[in-house]
Amino acid sequence: MSSNKNTPLGQRNLESMHNYATPLGRRILELVRNYAVPIMFIIICAVCIPLSGFSTSYLLNEIITRMGRNIFLILSLLIPIMSGMGLNFGMTLGAMAGQIALIFVTDWQIWGIPGVVLAMILSVPLSALLGLMCGKLMNMAKGREMILGYMMNYFVGGLYQLVVLYFMASIIPIKHASIRLPRGFGIRTTVNLTNMRQCLDNELAIFYNGVKIPVLNFIIIAVLCLFIVWFRRTKLGQDMRAVGQDMDVAQAAGINVDRTRIISIIISTVFAGFGQIIYLQNIGNFPTYTAHSQIGMFCIAALLVGGASVEKASIGNVFLGVILFHTMFIVAPKAGVAITGDAMIGEYFRVFVSYGVITMALIMYEIKKRRARSQGGELLALAQKEGGAAS
Template sequence: MKKITSKGIKSLIRNNLVTVLFLVICSIGIPLSGYSPSYLISEIIVRLSRNSFLILSLLIPIMAGMGLNFGMTLGAMAGQIGLIFVTDWNVVGIPAMVLAIIISIPISILLGQLCGRILNKAKGREMVTSYILGFFMNGVYQLIVLYGMGSIIPIKNTSLVLPRGYGIRNTVNLIGIRRSLDSLFNLSIFGIKIPLMTFIVIALVCVFIVWFRKTKLGQDMRAVGQDMEVAASAGIQVEHTRIVSIVISTVVAGIGMIIYLQNIGTLNTYNSHTQIGMFSVAALLVGGASVSKANIGNVFLGVILFHLMFIVSPMAGKNLIGQAQLGEYFRVFVSYGVITMSLVLYEMRKKRENLANAEKLQENQGALNED
């Protein structure tokens, strides 16, 4: 049996500092909030079904060494466009979701291609580039939705269009597809509702990711992620592989956004997608992932811990100092803080590894010289 040493514990904590920090925050916040365990569990289940699909979209670009894909907002925009169309056409239920997915996929592929090509020109700075690209595409999205829809793109549903005759309203009621996937096949355990069908869909994506890692393309992505030059010399089309990883991520993010919004039931036309990238990345990092390494377990652990903090912090803030607003500030502060901290820790770890490698190399060279 492996011996547990203080050194081992220290390295475990050091390697999972963000997760440990969140465990501490949650363990303090839960008793302060005063929420019952059954309430917390049911809320966590809702959040798991709502967010997991979106966060899973981040795994493949990490595998290809492209870091955290903030460009997933592009996919989210595609999903929202699909939802606007199905709402306009008055299509409801599961067929509406499927139709929205079918509409979003070509848009996601197009945006993913664009994103992938740009990221290939910014190797080594993928994260900041994709983050800024998200802002840029948000402008294009707003131009299309605010000025194009209703004028160039026909929208006949008057409840969707602004009173001036073109442009989509700030809020779109998704009553036609609200909880259509979640309520398709429900399970109730001790009064806690479990949206089984949504979890089956999430499980299918997990299976797809596990299977994809074993395929030729998946192996190529891993090789590209480890070392682009070595991969290129082995005959792998590095740039193409990177584009494919971003395209897959964008498509999955688009579908994830549709699942996310069917759970919420309302589309905030100009804001829903803007924060989704940051919150998804933060949740994945909280789950113990890093810029270069992430797995399915990180996704679920991240959603549980990150959203547990989301649930308890307003009430904990209210009980602590009498203001729920503190919790709201805390959420945003922690989301950005987690990303910053993870990036700093990742860089520190990389530097430490490089230093250790250099020392080893020097030692080896010294030994060779002595011989």
């Protein structure tokens, strides 16, 4: 193993462990390696839940509410992963489109579920347009989609501010003074959604032992899950998977790679717009200029916590991720108080964990990619050697 001379000691030990472990041990090692993040979060939650002192019903209520409002947004990330475009940081663009639609619906005084449906319909053309732009740019920067998507947030965020702060109520008609800035144009820093607050959550809601189950939200989520399962089996879904595995092979097989990638980003952006509307109707108001800014980060962190990676994610990862990530969010401040006497420690903890888990996932992805490349090289060398010996 001459290649081991140049590898770090830790990695060499891990490899030797891997080589000499029993099949069961090897499987466990593989499992730990593949699901390191969820396992870590399960341990954190297992430690923090008893320390937080929250009752089971309170904790369940919080987790179910957060599942209802966040899962749709996170599901919107699955399709770009399927088509090999990684974690779609550009989902924020859809969130902005959703917010613009909500501003109009608030101004037109369309309340309740009709307001939510109308906002979703209004968000579609804007989301699709932004998704198209994002997809086209990503095709120009293949292999760098994530950083491009991340920077697009800032670029389109600036455009969003220009539209909402200067064009609305000056060029774009906004009737109600309650959402206009006092100077006469631009939108106030907070838009009140009181008249549609939790309208989806309350419709068909079931109360069981003090736990509110937002049935309609879960029906909507189930429909999206079914759509994703169905979509994977369609011709377009199969094309996306082929593109995700190898773009060159897909191109050679006659798939229009660029078009397929653009469609996947458009679908993701449109769903992100819907997801943001569902999310904000639950909250009941939104800070006009910042509500979208961290949403992508949170959704991506939750997905990664559920055991997804940059190249592979499933519906199961979404559900597990939301449960673990948000359980940690709920219990961390109280657990922080119990351990250190300071709630801020818990706050900082959950913040660094959120960003840390994304960093870790990106590093692990890169390591895996390099390992696969080097293994591929080794196999090729071995095959050449064997071929040479045989001849």
